[in-house]
Amino acid sequence: MNMKHRWIAPLLVLALLAAGPLQAKEVSGPAPDFTLKTLDGKNIKLSELSGNVVMINFWATWCPPCRVEMPKLNDLYNKYKDLGFVLLGVNVEQQEQPPRNFLRKRPVDFPILMDKGNDVSKLYDVVAMPTTVLVDRSGNMRYLHQGYKEGDEKIYKKMIKQLLRE
C-alpha cells in the first residue's frame, strides 16, 4: 500500500496544475445595460456612460480578496478618471449596512452601486468573486478578469490604458 501511495500524490498534483493560470479573458459583445442606485441615492445607467472606458467591479465585504482590491481600484480610478475612465463598484450584498461600515473606515472615490436583487450579477453571469469587466468607449465588453490576487492591478492598468488610447 505504501509503494502505490508514493506516486499517486505527485500524479494528482501534475494533473491539477496542468491548467493555465487565471488571466484577463478577452470577451466581446455589447455590455448589457442596467440601472442601479448608488449609496448616495443617485441612479447610474450604464449606457449613459457611453464614450468612457468603464470598469465594472463586482464585490462584497465578506470576500477578502475584494476588500484587498478596493484601495488598488481607488488608485486606478483617481489616476485615470480625468482621461475618460469610470469605475463602478457593484456591491452584491442584500443590505447596505455592511458596505457602509466598511467604506466608513476605508473610503473610496468611485461610485458604489447596490445590486441587492443580484439581477446585474446574473446579467453578467458572475461566476467568481470578485469579477471585473472592462467596457470600451463604444459600450462593448472587452475583458473579463475573475478573482483578485496581489499584482492583478497591473493587468487592469494595462487594459485600461489600451482602451483609453482607442
Next chain:
Amino acid sequence: MSKFLILPLLLFLTACSSVEPWVKPYERAHLADPIMAFARDPVSNNYIYHVYDAREGGRGAGTATGGGCGCN
C-alpha cells in the same frame, strides 16, 4: 482503506467541470461568515483536538475544511 478511495476520487476529479453550481458566488454571504467556518481559529481548534487525541483512544478525522467565500 485509502487504496479503495483513490479510484473514485480520481473519477470525481475528472468530472469536475460539467456541473452547474446552484449556489452562485454572489450568494455566499452566509457561507463566508466567520461563524460558518469549521475552524475559525486553527491554533485554538488544534489544541482542543490535541487534548482529546492525547487522552482518548480514538484518533483522526478531527477537523474539516471547506466552504468559505469561494473567491478567486
Next chain:
Amino acid sequence: MRAKAGVAPARQPGAVVAATDSVLRRLVGLCLLSLSVPVSAAVLPEDRADLLYHSYSGGGADINGPSLLLRKKFAEDFSVTANYYVDNVSSASIDVVTTASPYEEQRTEYSLGMDYLRNRTILSLGYTNSVENDYIANTYSFGISQDMFGDMTTVSLGFIYGDNTVGRNGDSNFEEPTKLRDYRLSISQILTQDLIVALTLETITDEGFLNNPYRSVRYLDPASSRGYSYQAEVYPRTRTTNAVALRGRYFLPERSALSAGYRYFTGSWGIEADTWELGYTLPWGEDWIFEFSYRYYDQTRAEFYSDLFPYRDAQNFMARDKEMSSFTTQTVGAGVTWYFEENGAGFVKRGTLNVNIDRIAFDYRDFRDLTVTGVAPGEEPLYAFDATVLRLWLSIWF
C-alpha cells in the same frame, strides 16, 4: 525538569520515575497538519498572528503553556506559517501517583508550513519538530486541496509521515524508534446558501515501540501484601486505525450557526469509539460572538487491556493504560470572542480577544482507582475525574 523523588518501593526493580502521561500526549503533527491546510482551496488563508495560552487541569495533571502562530503571504501565491508551542507539565496523575512520583517536564514544538496556490488548487507542505527529555518527534506533512463544481466542493488529501524516537529517563541506552503514516481524505460540500457538510476519512498506521516505557500492568499475586503485583506493559508493534466523520454547519436566520458532527473510530487493537458533537455559535451585536458546545465520546477497551490480569504473563500483549480502557467522556464548553477591531485601515485589519472554557468528565468502566486501599484487588472503585481546559487567545489579521 522531572521531580526526582525516590523510586516507589518494591514495585518495579530498577524502575525510574514514571512519565505515564507523556507518551500519549505525543500525537504531534497530526493535529498541527491542520494549521497548514487552508479553509477554502481557491484562496490562501489571510495573514494573521495568534497568541494562545492553553491550560489543562484534571486528574492530578496540570499542563499549560503558550502557542504562537504566524501566517504571512509571499510573492502572491505562497503563504508561510510558523508555530511555536510549549507544554509545561506538572503531573501527579493516577498512574504516576500509584506507581511512581509526581514529575515536571517541558515539551517544545516548532512547526513550519507552506501553502502554494495555483488556480483552484492549494499544495501544502509542513514540518514539525517536538522535543521533550525522553521523546523526539519529527513529522512531515503534504497536502493538496482542490475546489471544484463552482467552488461548492472542496476535496483535500493529506499525508503525514512521522519519525519518532522514544527514550527512557535514567536509561541512556534506551532508544526505540517509531514510525507513523497518516492518510487523510476530506470532502466538503455546500448544499444550500445556508448549509455545508463535510466527510472526513483518516487512516493511521504506526509501527515500532508503541507503548510507554514507564507504564505497568497489574496481576493478581497472592504472595504480595497488596494482593497484586506489577509488570511492564507489552503492546503490539503495529497499529492501524480508521476514523470516518460527518460534520455539518447550518446558518440560522438572524445570524447564528448550528453545528453537528459524528465520528466513528475503529482500529486493529480492538478499540471502537463513537463521538458526537453539537455546537451553537451566537453573535451579539457587532463585536461579540458566543459559542456553546457539547461533546459525547464513548469507547470500548482494547483487546489486550485489563485492569487486573489473573497472573503474571497472562497474555502476549497486556495494557493497563486508562486510555485503552472502556470509558466515556462528556464535555460542555463555552466561549466568547470580542472583536476589538473590525475594519481597520492601519496595520491591524481585524483583531479579536477570545476565551474558551471546556469541562470534561471522564468516567471509566473498567479502570479502577488504586489510590483507594484496604479493598480486595479488583474491588476498588471505578475511576472518574473532571478536567478543565482553558484557552485564552489574541488574534490579529494584518
